[in-house]
Amino acid sequence: MAAMILSARGLTRHFGGLKAVDGVDFDLAQGEIHAIIGPNGAGKTTFVSLLSGRIPVQSGSITFNGQDITRLPAHARVARGIAYTFQITAIYARLPVYDNVALAVQRQGSRALRRDTMAALARVGLDDRADQEAGTLAYGHQRLLEIAMGLALKPRLLILDEPTQGLANSEIEGFKALVRSVVPDTTVLLIEHNMDVVMDLAQRITVLNFGRLLAQGTPADIRANGAVQAAYLGG
Template sequence: MTAPVLSVAGLQKRFGGLLAVDGVSLGLVPGELHAVIGPNGAGKTTLIHLLSGALAPSAGTVLLDGRDITRLAMNRRVRLGLARSYQITSLFPNFTVLENLALAVQGAGGRHDAVRARAELETIGLASRGDQRAGALAHGERRQLELGLALATGARILLLDEPMAGMAAEEAARIVGLIEALKGRRTILLVEHDMDAVFRLADRITTLVYGRVIASGTPDEIRRHPEVRRAYLGEEVAA
């Protein structure tokens, strides 16, 4: 069996009396897209915070390539190839799209900033927007650029927190297509409420409810899982 490139064991996060993440264990193997689903308040975004280094866990461990990074700062994780999209950094609205990407390359200690930045422009489908100010982009295009910033760091592992949130159908379809094109080339953990997108994209799915894992498996296994159907998907969606 392929060893996980990113794994967590017994991960826990307390906020006072609230246990937001409660003993979560999971692993991502190289090249897979692993989705995390669950109702609002299930602990999904907190889990992303713990994996990215934005929050320190109350208990448990985070391993990257077998190395314990549980207490490692976010910027150190980025340099090791683990990046969180959309909250990784703020866009510079008065800089061009290309300049934003070049800064991301430079910030991660990369070389040949302009060359790599232009390559990522092509990857994210914004080749025609390189000279446009980032602040003038449409909402969906800003999300594309934010994903490009994570890619520009050279990240091998992407943590995507609700990348389709607030998008019209056409914009969401572009993001789904972009993520689909990255499958197999990057290891991806995806948190998303759009179940059509999740079941289209995911190799495996983990379901959280009240901070705990109630099921983990293939999309077909999750569709059929009785507890997931009751807690989140609903009979009509899961049928």
């Protein structure tokens, strides 16, 4: 069995009376592609925000690469090898595409700035748009730019929140090929509503509902799970 790169135990975050994440246990194997699914409001984005440090943990623990990161801020988790792309694009809109990625490359400490920046852009098919102002890109291309920024950090864990939102069908195939190309060196955790993408790409799937773990298993396991069908897959 593959080693676990990340584990969470009893992870909890409430907002007033809303139990966004309610005592979730979670294990992520090194080198896998793992999807998190569930109905709107299930707690998916809050959960990965806890893992990445964007939201502080209320209770519970998180270990990454064998070390406790529960109280580490987000920037310290990036330095440990966790990159997180946002559900809503978080690019520097007035800077050129090249500069957006170059900033991430610089943070990683590269001594070959242009080579590594252009390589990251080429991986997502945006190398021919390096000089374009990032805010003028189509929304789908902005999502790809954000992925390039994440890859430029050379992370051990890449967390993607709704990565195919805004992508054309032709771009989705390229995205799936891209994700497959980064494993096993990089572990991928994604939140995704496109079930065709989830079932084709993920090796394991975690289902959240009302902030709690509903099910976990292979795509075949999830398809056959009656509770998941009732809560999310529509029968």
